[in-house]
Amino acid sequence: MHITGDHAELVVGGRLDVRSAADARLALHRAVDAGEGDLVLDLSGLDAWDATGLGVIMGAHRRAGRLGRRLVLRDVPPRMHRVLVAARLHRILTIAS
DSSP: OEEEEOSSEEEEEEEESTTTHHHHHHHHHHHHHHOOSEEEEEEEEEEEEOHHHHHHHHHHHHHHHHTTOEEEEESOOHHHHHHHHHTTGGGTSEEEO
16 A cells, blocks of 8 residues: 555555555544645555455544545545445545546
8 A cells, every 4th residue: 555645635556454554544644634625535546445444534534524624535446436335435425536
């Protein structure tokens, strides 16, 4: 898993899973804490995620909300978008095309 970017936009690639969750959580929390307005997560390079990785995304979403920010998922791969719909998380998270 790799995350690049700044406090306004991050590009997430590789696998977001139990092995990468701690590093991803730290990177996302730093970005949320450092900026203002929307934080865009570009997921176009994400190969896969597991429940732990999805939990990291949800945690960042909650943290952003507490700080008056909005987490926006962009370019979610179709397979992962189906997971969000099945879990009804597409109703909670902001997903941009």
